[in-house]
Amino acid sequence: MTTDVTFEQLFAGRRIMAIFRGMGAERCLALANTAWDLGIEAVEVPIQSAEDVDALAAVVEAGRARGVGVGAGTVLTVDQVEVAASVGAAFIVSPGFDADVVRAALDAGVPALPGVATPTEVMAARALGLTWLKAFPATALGPDWFRAMRGPFPEVSFVATGGLDAGNIATYLDAGVRVAAVGSALEDPEQLPRLAALLG
Template identity: 65%
Template sequence: MTTIDNAAFDTMLAGRPLMAIFRGFGVERSLALAEQAWSLGIDVVELPIQSEADLEALAAVAEAGRAAGRMVGAGTVVSLRHVAQAAEAGAAFTVSPGFDERVARASFEAGLPPLPGVATATEVQAAMSIGLTWLKAFPAALLGPAWFGAMAGPFPGARFVATGGMDATNAGAFLARGVRTVAVGAALEDPEQLPALAALLAR
């Protein structure tokens, strides 16, 4: 079977230690949060799509992102139908909680670089065997920073985005272990965390 790739993230996430996730906020709130993230310097945004309202929000934020030169992706993409919906809504990439080769291939073929979720060496190896080098480690807070150091030995070519339980208090520890990008959600709604997140961007 032919290999695929998600090397587009080499450029998309280069020098971008933070990615924002906005789940279930609706159109207006999602747009406001995305604008806040972009003003903070977080250029890449993910909106999970688990309802019709989520798809409307994704379409609106994706349109705003294109106008502002920002990348907006679809999250919680777990089916071929989700891939089609993400493409129709104008997403630039897809993110999944786990690794499903069918979903990854469909996303790649639709022109959307896939970012599949992994939590074990077996899943990392399976994803990399079909050509994927960028992987979402989920749930990162439960895996812990040391997991990434352990994966670096057998999989030096893997590039990880840490997602799940990430905020200003622990993001630095994961970035120090070689994580390329940390995805944060609720932390962006906490005014007390915003200065710390901004400091991570300035490093």
């Protein structure tokens, strides 16, 4: 049931993920190509509207041509899992933990990255065999949360999401975060080049 090997492959060497929310297909596609050109290969497109699904489909197709998988974000329901799978999403991301959504994704052959913010939620996700989890909202949790979680859950890899940008992302990576995701900050055109510079 676990999909950890897949996430190890999807995020291998990729410490930063770009989230393109509500930008429309044309802008999402342009920004995804810019991110890829800069070396930021991990990309997520949240699907909160029909237009978002169109954007996801366009970015998935472009990613496939580059050999890069694209994730579907803000997946809240089983129906959205099916939509994400139908357009070829490589993985799904949720803001919280819902066992039914996780099971539907795994049944569809799509790795699930549910959101957690407490040890109880981490344990519930671990009970389903997951060791890659999204921590949200990251800046509300703070870097010390990630350091603390390493004690009881050394096997868990966290993707930090929420409030991160080029100015604070290094702090979270230093705290043990495996992947740091940047979303709303990408409204600033300077963010992608600055993030790429952090990749060294």
